[in-house]
Amino acid sequence: MKKILLTLALIATTIMTFAQEASSDFNRWSVEIEAGIHKPTRYHAPGYYIHAASFGQAAVGVRYMFNNKFGVKADFGANTFKGDNDSPAGEYQTNYYRWSLQGVVNASNVLGFNKSKNNRFGILLHGGGGYARADAKEPTDRPGADNMLHIMAGITPQYRITDRIVLTGDLSSILNVRQTYTWDGTQRNEGFSPNGFLVNASVGLTFYLGNNEKHADWTDSSSVDGAKLAELEERLSKIETDLIDTDQDGVADYLDREANTISGVAVNTKGIAIDRNKNGIPDEIEPSLDNRYVLKSDYNGGTTTIDYNSLVRELLNEGYVNVYFKTGSTAPQTYSLDAINYLKVYMKKNPAAKAQLIGYADEIGNEGFNSSLSANRAKKVYDILVASGIDAGRLSHIGNGEDTSVEKSSQEARQLVRRVTFKLD
Missing domain, CATH: 2.40.160.20 (Porin)
Incomplete structure (x- = not known):
């Protein structure tokens, strides 16, 4: 034994x-x-x-x-x-x-x-x-x-x-x-x-x-299944979070290197707007901007003497220079900061000039909300100009609500009316 x-x-x-x-x-x-x-x-x-x-x-x-x-x-x-x-x-x-x-x-x-x-x-x-x-x-x-x-x-x-x-x-x-x-x-x-x-x-x-x-021996089946279920839910939640595309450019946020791409423009696999000439403006919107801005070359090849002060005033007053916004947002598109800069430079060169800032929204959503949104967009541009050194007494701002001048079903057309325009005195 x-x-x-x-x-x-x-x-x-x-x-x-x-x-x-x-x-x-x-x-x-x-x-x-x-x-x-x-x-x-x-x-x-x-x-x-x-x-x-x-x-x-x-x-x-x-x-x-x-x-x-x-x-x-x-x-x-x-x-x-x-x-x-x-x-x-x-x-x-x-x-x-x-x-x-x-x-x-x-x-x-x-x-x-x-x-x-x-x-x-x-x-x-x-x-x-x-x-x-x-x-x-x-x-x-x-x-x-x-x-x-x-x-x-x-x-x-x-x-x-x-x-x-x-x-x-x-x-x-x-x-x-x-x-x-x-x-x-x-x-x-x-x-x-x-x-x-x-x-x-x-x-x-x-x-x-x-x-x-x-x-x-002492692990209940329900607790094992519960742990696996919790793990699957956590994985699913992570996948859902990863797939969020805030700027709606077709590239999920976790891969997106440019989180505020202009809505509707073409991007590369990293979510960066395509800009082949490296001028800071997405290639896809350059033609529309060229149609709105008067080029120096349009005046006899640049050889004619031009009153640029009057030209800029005309561009501002006639709506060639606008500040654009994303859907539902009061933050100006990055490229639109140039439009604000045009007005700032003009008003500093013309101390007697005054400007009215007029905000608009597209027709998507509640009309009351859009009216408030248009006013807030004008106020946002007003705040930027004041912060840049323009006397608040020379500026005023209003909201004109929805702009119904474009086809409501066109995403690209709606981008043109989500804006703030300028009127100079």
Whole structure:
């Protein structure tokens, strides 16, 4: 028996040394040690028997759970049978060893008993088979052992002491196949049908391995599903956030290198407006700007003397120079800051000049909101001019509400009326 216990201890040490955690959600590995009583029920040769269950069996195993319901375990068990000394044929001793591979079912999780976090009771079911051998020592000491196969099944109640240690009980039945001799080793069995049977009853300890807080045995299915659901929701939320396209240029914000691109202009894969001549104005709107601004070349190739002060005044008054806005916004488009600068420069060169700032909105949305928006756009340009050094007393601002002069269904046309125009006195 000492050799058996030494073998069990060596196997347990080896398993604990090399078993590693393979999960990021709960621990899956465990080591099981147990010992207790046993009773072989058949077969004995005439005159030999064991009337009552007796001590003399132990086992050690390692278990891996695929999830919180199903797993597999490999274990080694040893029994020492001693016949009753009051039997007619006298005492006998046989050492029995088995190596088993078994499937494991966590009945508590399958049936939904582990929903409480404070639950300490559980039930495992196990079954499988493997190789076994019986080595008869007394009264016969045959050379060689009786080699056979076995199948087994059992139930294991659990009591969780801590998150790492569990007290277990186990009741297992083992049926041998091709057992050549009776348990006492003195008589040959006829045929190779299942003919050896015994029952083991044990108590033991299970040690959980791994770095996570809980083992699969005590992880409820709903909590596992809930954790996965929360992870999926977090991933989905991140994807939704990444796909937001604030400036509506077709490039998501997380890839967009120019977050305030003018609506409707062509951009590259990084969300930057295409500007091949590097003049700071997107190529797509340059033709429309050229149509609104008078070019120096339009005046006899630039050779005619021009009254630029009068020209700028005319451009400002006639609506060739405007400040443009995005939909629903009071922030001027970046390129429109040049239009504000035209008025600022003109008013500084003409100290007596006064200007009225008139705001407009397109027809999309509530009319009352658009009226307020047009006034706020004019006020925004007013604030910029005052901040740039123009005396507030020389400026006034009003909102004219919706400009209905363009086709409402045209996105490009609506861009032209989301504006602030100037009137000089």
